[in-house]
Amino acid sequence: MEKKAAALPSKFVDQLVVPGDVVLDLTTLANSTIKLGGGLRQECDTITAMKAGVLRFAKPNKYWVESSQKRYVPCAEDHVLGIVVDTKADNFLVDIKGPAIAFLPVLAFEGGTRRNIPKFEVGTLLYVRVVKANTGMNPELSCMDANGKASGFGILKDGYMFESSTGLSRMLLSSPTCPVLEILGKKLSFEIAVGLNGRVWVNGASPSSVILVANAIMNSETLSGAQQRIMVEKLLQRVQ
Amino acid sequence: MEQRLANTWRMSVNDKKFIESSLLSDLRVDGRRPFDYRKLSIKFGREDGSSEVQLGETHVMGFVTGQLVPPYRDRPNEGSLAIYTEFSPMADPSFEAGRPGENAVELGRIIDRGLRESRAIDTESLCILSGKLVWSIRVDLHILDNGGNLVDAANIAALAALLTFRRPECTLSGDDGQEVIVHSAEEREPLPLIVHHLPVAVTFAFFSNDNVVVIDPTHKEEAVMKGRLTATLNTNGDVCAIQKGGGIGVLQSVVLQCLRIASVKAADMTSKIKDAVESYNTVRAFRKVKRHSAPIAVSVDGSVAIKKQSQDGAQKIEL
Amino acid sequence: MEYVSPEGLRLDGRRPMEMRQIRAEVGAVSKADGSAVFEMGNTKVIAAVYGPREVQNRSQQLNDQALVRCEYTMSNFSTGDRMRRPKGDRRSTEISLVIRQTMEACILTHLMPRSQIDIFVQVLQADGGTRSACINAATLALADAGIPMSDLVTSCSAGYLNSTPLLDLNYVEDSAGGPDVTVGILPKLDKVTLLQMDAKLPIDTFENVMQLATEGCKAIANYIREVLQENTKQLESRRGT
Numbered sequence: 001m002e003k004k005a006a007a008l009p010s011k012f013v014d015q016l017v018v019p020g021d022v023v024l025d026l027t028t029l030a031n032s033t034i035k036l037g038g039g040l041r042q043e044c045d046t047i048t049a050m051k052a053g054v055l056r057f058a059k060p061n062k063y064w065v066e067s068s069q070k071r072y073v074p075c076a077e078d079h080v081l082g083i084v085v086d087t088k089a090d091n092f093l094v095d096i097k098g099p100a101i102a103f104l105p106v107l108a109f110e111g112g113t114r115r116n117i118p119k120f121e122v123g124t125l126l127y128v129r130v131v132k133a134n135t136g137m138n139p140e141l142s143c144m145d146a147n148g149k150a151s152g153f154g155i156l157k158d159g160y161m162f163e164s165s166t167g168l169s170r171m172l173l174s175s176p177t178c179p180v181l182e183i184l185g186k187k188l189s190f191e192i193a194v195g196l197n198g199r200v201w202v203n204g205a206s207p208s209s210v211i212l213v214a215n216a217i218m219n220s221e222t223l224s225g226a227q228q229r230i231m232v233e234k235l236l237q238r239v240q
Numbered sequence: 241m242e243q244r245l246a247n248t249w250r251m252s253v254n255d256k257k258f259i260e261s262s263l264l265s266d267l268r269v270d271g272r273r274p275f276d277y278r279k280l281s282i283k284f285g286r287e288d289g290s291s292e293v294q295l296g297e298t299h300v301m302g303f304v305t306g307q308l309v310p311p312y313r314d315r316p317n318e319g320s321l322a323i324y325t326e327f328s329p330m331a332d333p334s335f336e337a338g339r340p341g342e343n344a345v346e347l348g349r350i351i352d353r354g355l356r357e358s359r360a361i362d363t364e365s366l367c368i369l370s371g372k373l374v375w376s377i378r379v380d381l382h383i384l385d386n387g388g389n390l391v392d393a394a395n396i397a398a399l400a401a402l403l404t405f406r407r408p409e410c411t412l413s414g415d416d417g418q419e420v421i422v423h424s425a426e427e428r429e430p431l432p433l434i435v436h437h438l439p440v441a442v443t444f445a446f447f448s449n450d451n452v453v454v455i456d457p458t459h460k461e462e463a464v465m466k467g468r469l470t471a472t473l474n475t476n477g478d479v480c481a482i483q484k485g486g487g488i489g490v491l492q493s494v495v496l497q498c499l500r501i502a503s504v505k506a507a508d509m510t511s512k513i514k515d516a517v518e519s520y521n522t523v524r525a526f527r528k529v530k531r532h533s534a535p536i537a538v539s540v541d542g543s544v545a546i547k548k549q550s551q552d553g554a555q556k557i558e559l
Numbered sequence: 560m561e562y563v564s565p566e567g568l569r570l571d572g573r574r575p576m577e578m579r580q581i582r583a584e585v586g587a588v589s590k591a592d593g594s595a596v597f598e599m600g601n602t603k604v605i606a607a608v609y610g611p612r613e614v615q616n617r618s619q620q621l622n623d624q625a626l627v628r629c630e631y632t633m634s635n636f637s638t639g640d641r642m643r644r645p646k647g648d649r650r651s652t653e654i655s656l657v658i659r660q661t662m663e664a665c666i667l668t669h670l671m672p673r674s675q676i677d678i679f680v681q682v683l684q685a686d687g688g689t690r691s692a693c694i695n696a697a698t699l700a701l702a703d704a705g706i707p708m709s710d711l712v713t714s715c716s717a718g719y720l721n722s723t724p725l726l727d728l729n730y731v732e733d734s735a736g737g738p739d740v741t742v743g744i745l746p747k748l749d750k751v752t753l754l755q756m757d758a759k760l761p762i763d764t765f766e767n768v769m770q771l772a773t774e775g776c777k778a779i780a781n782y783i784r785e786v787l788q789e790n791t792k793q794l795e796s797r798r799g800t
Contacts, residue, residue, distance in 0.1 A: 161254055161255055353757040
């Protein structure tokens with residue numbers, strides 16, 4: 001059974017699919033369980049795509065459609081960049097580019113108690129983790145990892161944040177390190193925080209290097225590895 | 241309430257601080273220098289009098305149409321020029337559908353003041369029959385994408401569209417000379433508008449620090465800026481309109497310095513617009529030659545096919 | 560047409576650099592928190608200020624500063640030909656916006672977050688320079704309402720006819736089709752916050768005309784100061800100290 005499941009979808013795996021494409025026919029793979037990720041939907045006996053993108057398959061039985069959007073659909077355990085919109089008694093209201101405002105409980109900080117609630121002004125930039133993302137509920141965020149440690153989450157001070165697409169964020173987070181970051185890292189020193197919601201924050205010693213990094217990253221979205229290298233070299237030359 | 245919070249575009253304090261602090265060292269977040277314009281591209285539609293302007297991420301479409309109407313009572317010998325703006329919610333979530341908002345009105349008024357009150361378009365030549373019939377020229381400006389500095393982009397779109405607009409020629413006939421004949425494009429070559437000069441709008445943004453001035457602000461810079469000044473100038477060094485509607489105060493010397501910079505930039509823009517119009521006119525003339533030499537090719541194209549019937553008349557002019 | 564006679568007098572007998580008679584009165588509307596009437600010659604404007612008060616439309620509330628709103632209306636009887644004016648036409652929408660932004664420049668809005676300040680200005684008689692008169696009236700009304708401001712904004716217009724810069728145009732001069740420069744300044748800081756101009760004018764001439772209008776603004780600022788001082792003195796005496 002397992003073999004069949006792996007063999008059949010090969011027609012579509014790593015191929016472009018558009019909404020409505022029948023990706024899998026369940027009747028041909030009786031008894032096998034498969035896991036569906038984003039962009040796929042079960043319709044009676046078939047699995048159809050509902051987003052345009054590349055169909056990915058991971059062993060043993062995971063399928064999902066990989067695409068790039070400006071919009072973000074919250075998903076548990078994603079690391080995102082959020083902007084504080086308002087403060088309520090129990091929660092900070094945080095915009096994470098999703099369809100609904102996310103809640104960040106005021107106690108969801110390392111060692112957080114009623115006595116040491118942080119004060120965030122409206123517009124503060126936070127690096128947070130999505131804890132719950134259920135439909136019909138506002139997503140819940142946390143500034144701790146699963147073990148209750150801060151591990152980098154929390155407020156991002158200074159620097160520059162820009163918005164791009166979720167695809168670019170994934171590219172920046174992929175390993176091995178994507179070419180833009182690799183070359184930039186060799187030439188300049190800077191800090192970067194990438195949120196899966198398409199927000200990227202960059203900070204560096206001088207404003208000029210921050211601007212360079214930000215623009216290089218924004219330009220790199222549609223470029224191949226080699227093109228990225230050339231683009232970054234050009235930008236670096238222009239500055240120096 | 242929460243719905244509202246989720247639907248507005250917002251900026252982080254980090255960005256605000258960063259944009260302001262990097263401007264202190266003459267750096268802008270998109271890598272430009274303070275007095276650089278973004279990349280400008282002017283395109284034209286297939287029909288006369290339509291233009292599409294892209295200034296960085298800002299995208300504006302201009303469309304000019306003419307109509308024969310009775311003139312205003314106080315100006316029986318003049319045609320009229322009206323500017324209409326359309327801020328579609330498509331361009332920016334903050335634009336609301338329906339009635340034009342304050343910003344749309346202000347934009348329309350700035351362009352209107354620059355073009356009309358400086359008499360850039362000769363309205364007297366638009367009169368057909370004194371007191372009875374004049375051409376009313378309408379400029380529609382549609383904002384398709386808001387990347388900041390809509391005024392300059394919309395102004396260029398309006399100019400480009402006006403420069404390529406052609407109105408049908410009209411002649412008077414009848415016993416008393418009161419009958420108006422509107423000639424079709426095939427009979428007589430349509431006439432361009434008489435444009436005396438090109439008023440080009442140049443927008444400056446002021447920030448909370450006194451000495452920081454930038455030209456052509458982007459959407460993000462507009463969110464941070466504390467004041468704005470739009471100066472409309474032509475290549476003769478005339479100021480045609482200025483709009484600084486409140487906002488942070490600036491020294492008089494800064495205003496005058498801005499005007500001088502604007503006059504240089506206006507000359508720059510004028511040549512760009514003229515080049516684009518020039519190449520459009522060449523293409524247009526070329527297209528017409530083709531239309532007659534290859535009638536089969538024409539019939540494929542829907543927009544020209546209708547005009548085929550009177551080809552004989554048109555050919556006469558060609559020769 | 561001749562707007563400046565060979566003797567150097569204008570149609571209404573003024574010199575080119577002369578302003579019309581100005582008169583201001585504070586506290587003209589009893590219900591309003593602050594109000595004023597401002598006259599420049601035959602131009603007469605009334606302004607009323609309400610606030611800071613609770614924001615009416617919650618969705619417009621700003622968490623870090625006060626919301627300033629402005630409504631400019633022109634009475635039907637204010638001009639020579641009496642006509643029904645549609646509310647919210649393009650001209651009055653623009654003037655409302657300009658007055659609001661100009662007043663916002665001097666009101667210390669960050670001291671009054673989550674509140675709203677309404678400014679209503681109505682033109683009772685229009686004889687040129689209504690925009691300036693409205694701003695002057697609004698400044699007085701705001702001061703009367705005791706709203707914290709960094710400076711008093713004042714405004715004045717100037718034009719250029721018969722190769723002469725003219726201060727404070729009246730209706731006839733305004734409709735001559737010449738350039739019309741309206742300037743609004745923060746007199747203490749000597750900074751320009753409002754600047755509007757139309758029709759054609761070479762840069763150098765513009766500089767002179769703008770300078771003239773700025774001088775006019777300063778003169779008005781002095782007058783407004785006096786009016787406010789007088790008003791404060793009266794209030795003091797009423798309190799009986």
